[in-house]
Amino acid sequence: MGNENIVSIAAIIALILGAFVAIPTGAQLIGVCYGMGGNNLPRPRDVVNLYKSKNLKAMRLFEPNLDVFQALKGSNIQLMLGVPNTDLKLLASSSSAANHWVRKYVKAYSSGVSFKYIAVGNKAIPGNQARYVLPAMRNIYSALSSAGLQNQIKVSTAVATGREILKQYSPPSSGRFSSAAATHLRAIIRFLVNNGAPLFINVYPYRSYVGDPNHIGPNYPFFNSSRTVIQDGQYSYQNLFDAIVDAVYIASEKLGEPNLTVVVSESGWPSAGGFGATKEHARIYNQNLINHVGQGTPRRLWKSLETYIFEMFNENQKLHGAEQNFGMFYPNMQPVYPINFN
Numbered sequence: 001m002g003n004e005n006i007v008s009i010a011a012i013i014a015l016i017l018g019a020f021v022a023i024p025t026g027a028q029l030i031g032v033c034y035g036m037g038g039n040n041l042p043r044p045r046d047v048v049n050l051y052k053s054k055n056l057k058a059m060r061l062f063e064p065n066l067d068v069f070q071a072l073k074g075s076n077i078q079l080m081l082g083v084p085n086t087d088l089k090l091l092a093s094s095s096s097a098a099n100h101w102v103r104k105y106v107k108a109y110s111s112g113v114s115f116k117y118i119a120v121g122n123k124a125i126p127g128n129q130a131r132y133v134l135p136a137m138r139n140i141y142s143a144l145s146s147a148g149l150q151n152q153i154k155v156s157t158a159v160a161t162g163r164e165i166l167k168q169y170s171p172p173s174s175g176r177f178s179s180a181a182a183t184h185l186r187a188i189i190r191f192l193v194n195n196g197a198p199l200f201i202n203v204y205p206y207r208s209y210v211g212d213p214n215h216i217g218p219n220y221p222f223f224n225s226s227r228t229v230i231q232d233g234q235y236s237y238q239n240l241f242d243a244i245v246d247a248v249y250i251a252s253e254k255l256g257e258p259n260l261t262v263v264v265s266e267s268g269w270p271s272a273g274g275f276g277a278t279k280e281h282a283r284i285y286n287q288n289l290i291n292h293v294g295q296g297t298p299r300r301l302w303k304s305l306e307t308y309i310f311e312m313f314n315e316n317q318k319l320h321g322a323e324q325n326f327g328m329f330y331p332n333m334q335p336v337y338p339i340n341f342n
Contacts (some may be wrong), residue, residue, distance in 0.1 A: 029304050030057070031056065031080070032051070032311065032328070033060040033309065034047060034062075034311070034312050035311045035318075038316045040331045042331060044332055045071040047312065050329070050333055053128065055075075057077060058076070058078040058084070058116070058306075059079055060119075060308045061082060062082040062084070063124065064105040065074035072112070072114075076114055076169060078116040079113060080265065080308065081115060083119065083136065083140065085123075085129055087136075088120070091140060093132075098136070099141040100138070102140065106149065110152075115128045117156060118140055119156060120151060120156070121133050123159065125159050125188075126184065137155050137191065140155050154196070154198070156196035156197045157200060158200035158202060158266070159181070159185070161203050161247075164181065166248065170230060171243070172232050172250055173233060174247070175254075176250075176251045177254075185252075185255065186257075186325050193257055193260055199248070200262070200263050205241055205267075206221065206285070208244075209276055210276060213276065220239060220242045222281070222284050223285075232257045235298040236287075239292070240299060245305065248262055248300055264293070264306065266310040269285035270282060272325040273324060276324060279336060280337070282337060290309070290340070311327055314330055
């Protein structure tokens, strides 16, 4: 065998080995949203123990809760902490209020709680509070800087991916933000890219399925399609989740920001209370989501996608119907359906 052939074979082997090394497992990318809209939920310390028993490494908390902070101490569970929409106006208008918020809810617990993100507002864009989001983000970031935490904790906001935000998503190359959303997102995304922070996106194929089940079909939302459903140039799409995420990337590029990264801050499927909401549908969607996100999307192949499943528990104080039934566990901490987070 000639030297050239040996070199070629060695190069091929190196590429194959490199590919295997680069492929992420996805196991450390999965978090779960911990909503507290129920009057029968377990104690925070029991919830944290449940996270640990399931080897969950990340939690999304929608607003500060001192009991949860106490329970999280020493757990090494990474926390995405939300700023409620009701606080946006004050935090946007007052740097001292932002400093107080960070001191009270973050700095005071930062030695024992692994704060990773601050989500400044949830689905506040577009709407009456949208104009407060970026000023509040800037003030929270400055407060974190004053506390010496700016390199440890990233500041962002969570946006929906329905038509009020993402005007088009199919095919993903047509992705664009609505004019009402783009008015605010252009500067927000620039802020995120400049600070190395991701945009948080709430991705719900369930909503699209309910809105148009005959067109979307039974397999595309569940990661079960064995064939290409959408061919978008060189990119092939077999599931709706990837199409929505890539449409966000494209929409950002159309705003002049091609370097945006995203974190999926919510995604899930209800087990009861609505059209298409069954335990089996919820199990299939969430399990396949867990198994899939380490692969990235067609436009970000093998770029692991950090994802937070919505949500830990069924919550009896939310709107009646499907909204009460997104939990993977009942309030007694028994599983609604079997799920393997690993």
